[in-house]
Amino acid sequence: MATMVQAIRMALHVGEERLGVTDVFGQDLGPPLGGVFTQSQGIKCSWNSPLDERGIIGCAIGLALAGARPVCEIQFCDYAYNIIDLLKLGGGMYWSSNGQWNLPLVMMTPVGSGIHGSIYHSHSFDATATHIPGWKIVMPSNPRDAYGLMLSAIADPNPVMFLAPKALLRAKALPGEEIPGEPDERALSKMIDAPLGDRSKWTPSWPATPDLFIPIGKASTVRPGRDVTCVAYGRMVPLCKKAADELASDGIDVEVIDLRTLIPYDWEHLRESISRTGRVLFVNEDTEVTNFGEHLLRRTVEELFYQLLAPPRLLAGAFVPGVGLADALDTASVPQKTEISSVLRELARHQP
Amino acid sequence: MSTTPIQEHFYPDTKLSPDVLIRLHELMLRSRLLEERLIRMQKQGDGYFWIGGPGEEAFNVALGLLVDKGRGPAHDYLHLHYRSSATMVAMGIDPADAMRQMKNTATDPYSGGRNFVNHYSIPEWNVVPVSSPIEVQFSMAPGTALVQKRFGGRGITIVQGGDAGTAEGDFASCLIWATRPGMELPVLMIVTNNEFGISTPAAEQHGEKRIADRGKAFGMQTAVVDGNDPETAYLGIKQAMDYVRSERRPFLLEAKVSRLYGHSSSSGANFVTGESDCLAKFEKRLEERGILSRQKMDELRVQETQALLEMSKRVRTEPQPKGPTIYDHVFAPTEVGGEAKARQDAMCAVANPAAINNKEQS
Ligand SMILES: Cc1ncc(C[n+]2csc(CCOP(=O)(O)OP(=O)(O)O)c2C)c(N)n1
Numbered sequence: 047m048a049t050m051v052q053a054i055r056m057a058l059h060v061g062e063e064r065l066g067v068t069d070v071f072g073q074d075l076g077p078p079l080g081g082v083f084t085q086s087q088g089i090k091c092s093w094n095s096p097l098d099e100r101g102i103i104g105c106a107i108g109l110a111l112a113g114a115r116p117v118c119e120i121q122f123c124d125y126a127y128n129i130i131d132l133l134k135l136g137g138g139m140y141w142s143s144n145g146q147w148n149l150p151l152v153m154m155t156p157v158g159s160g161i162h163g164s165i166y167h168s169h170s171f172d173a174t175a176t177h178i179p180g181w182k183i184v185m186p187s188n189p190r191d192a193y194g195l196m197l198s199a200i201a202d203p204n205p206v207m208f209l210a211p212k213a214l215l216r217a218k219a220l221p222g223e224e225i226p227g228e229p230d231e232r233a234l235s236k237m238i239d240a241p242l243g244d245r246s247k248w249t250p251s252w253p254a255t256p257d258l259f260i261p262i263g264k265a266s267t268v269r270p271g272r273d274v275t276c277v278a279y280g281r282m283v284p285l286c287k288k289a290a291d292e293l294a295s296d297g298i299d300v301e302v303i304d305l306r307t308l309i310p311y312d313w314e315h316l317r318e319s320i321s322r323t324g325r326v327l328f329v330n331e332d333t334e335v336t337n338f339g340e341h342l343l344r345r346t347v348e349e350l351f352y353q354l355l356a357p358p359r360l361l362a363g364a365f366v367p368g369v370g371l372a373d374a375l376d377t378a379s380v381p382q383k384t385e386i387s388s389v390l391r392e393l394a395r396h397q398p
Numbered sequence: 399m400s401t402t403p404i405q406e407h408f409y410p411d412t413k414l415s416p417d418v419l420i421r422l423h424e425l426m427l428r429s430r431l432l433e434e435r436l437i438r439m440q441k442q443g444d445g446y447f448w449i450g451g452p453g454e455e456a457f458n459v460a461l462g463l464l465v466d467k468g469r470g471p472a473h474d475y476l477h478l479h480y481r482s483s484a485t486m487v488a489m490g491i492d493p494a495d496a497m498r499q500m501k502n503t504a505t506d507p508y509s510g511g512r513n514f515v516n517h518y519s520i521p522e523w524n525v526v527p528v529s530s531p532i533e534v535q536f537s538m539a540p541g542t543a544l545v546q547k548r549f550g551g552r553g554i555t556i557v558q559g560g561d562a563g564t565a566e567g568d569f570a571s572c573l574i575w576a577t578r579p580g581m582e583l584p585v586l587m588i589v590t591n592n593e594f595g596i597s598t599p600a601a602e603q604h605g606e607k608r609i610a611d612r613g614k615a616f617g618m619q620t621a622v623v624d625g626n627d628p629e630t631a632y633l634g635i636k637q638a639m640d641y642v643r644s645e646r647r648p649f650l651l652e653a654k655v656s657r658l659y660g661h662s663s664s665s666g667a668n669f670v671t672g673e674s675d676c677l678a679k680f681e682k683r684l685e686e687r688g689i690l691s692r693q694k695m696d697e698l699r700v701q702e703t704q705a706l707l708e709m710s711k712r713v714r715t716e717p718q719p720k721g722p723t724i725y726d727h728v729f730a731p732t733e734v735g736g737e738a739k740a741r742q743d744a745m746c747a748v749a750n751p752a753a754i755n756n757k758e759q760s
Contacts, residue, residue, distance in 0.1 A: 069544075095575075096571075096578070098571050098574060098575070100567055100568060100571055101537055101540065101571035101575050103537070104534065104536075104537025104539075104540070104541065104568065104571060105537070105538070105540045105544065106541060107538045108477075108537075108539060108541015108542045108543070108545075108555075109541040109542070109544060109545060111475075111526050111541065112470075112471055112475060112541065112544075113471070113545065114541075114545050116541075131531050131534065132534060135531065135534055139527060140727050140730050141512070141727045141728055142509055142513055142519075142529070143509060143519040143727075144506075144508075144510030144726075144727055145726065145727035145730070146519055146521050146527075147519065147521060147526065147527060148730035179728060180729070182729070202732050203730040204729045204730050204732065262732075310729075
């Protein structure tokens, strides 16, 4: 079964073969490395850009304006902070030209903690990204979704940010998270993982995977439940699911929803679940002040107040300047499973 | 590296024909009068903010006449800035459209009343949207040029900005991306140097004597032209363009220009004395050379002024955009995951209850 990074690679391959992707570029995305996480190994139209994030996003905008279909990458989302005005410009292109220029481009960037990336390789980008109108924003939590969301992102006529939770890039897919048509793990690795050492003569052999479009804007219920709704995305999804599975033995039945798309988010899906359970926890890794989960919480309070049986909650990253390197600092910075479990338990037991 | 030696200056030995000079004059005059009309509109309350390019007509009209106008990579892409109105006039815009943008009417073809005056956007002519942040166009230009490099042909990317803006990293981005060995891009980089940021003189902003020299470190062809002389400007631009068109390599052209009405309406938009006026100088020369008489030029001025006044009166009566249209064009419609479109609309609407109410009213 594919890892998420292999899934992204297969999607980029489908993108260049069947969906018109013309460029996959950024720092180190071309040969020989094929991306610092190996996400673009074997992609024919991949190339190395100068180490210039503003140039990367600027060039992607220019390419899209001239009819190309680029996928560009900011090597770590922590370095996307120096392109904010260009993101605003790209996101605003369709609106400010009154619908004359759309930008069919994808910007992918690895996000979040979990690989001991310290202060500048652990940040989240969802709060900042969701504050820039005009972008669609997706964040997969498993290989299948990564594949399907990337295809949808590529095919979309708008700029789409593909936030890749780096802690999950190499995680094994669970049953149900496989991509149709993919061979078993070892065979796949032989086919599409570049060998170490000299790669100059290597070419990948791609499995026949289908055009599986996971619609942008659609959440999925990864674990149905009666008592509490838990809404997460990216790396927090498997964590919340694990916490929920454990709570089941205490008779607490948690419904876990994977948002999958942050903008435009699937409010109908959330509303249905929260109205049913009356209790909700939003979980993400970004710093907690002015957090995207706060928006969801605000909307929950404004629209579903009388259906709530407990105060809705948000668990997010600590509002500190970075994620520290040491284990204890890393884990103290972002939500952990025990914390998620205990808030879910409190919510389930809360009596109005 | 570059195939021909780097040039220090242009010394054009060819002369332009009287026909071209007359055309240049007509367009320079129309551009000037349009800007003066726009300033007046703003001062009379028919618009909130003016920024534009009086003083740059000699250079910008010449540029507009030389552009290969059309849609797609076979033609030139233009990444301009807010002082480029004369280029647009020379390319053939309807001046009324600039007034519509000034008056932010729903009929403004460039932004539907959303953006400032002189912020053009014309897909049919590859004029990509002009944006307020200084210099970002220099980051985007390599993208369109890359498409043109692959496409072949003679289409080039033209990117233009002011001198103060060259301090931004985007200018360096363009130098770097346009000159990678073996991947040189067909970009004509233009700096219109009026010696000022908003109020900060050039000398307080940067140490290099000539901005064009920055291209030399990248092995680029560079030149400085007198942008206040339409003949020199025309021939200089043509020479630079021809190089980019045929060599498929970048060129950095610095044009010395004037800023006749200050920075924008925020600095008063009043005529500044002490700056060289390219139109007045050109008219004097045309008269001396016997190409146009003073009387003829005066008549033309009266005619154009009248036509622009009539236009502005008409534009004044055109409708303003409706508030709830702010939700139009946030996203381009998509076929992929079609059902998500409804979700998108629901999200926009419900997240802004006022919008729903407005929608019901309208
Ligand atoms: C990134 C950015 N910073 C600041 C401003 C505010 N601003 C508008 S015009 C201007 C001066 C630009 O000077 P120059 O590049 O020489 O162009 P000119 O207007 O003189 O043609 C400034 C600072 C801006 N629009 N964008």
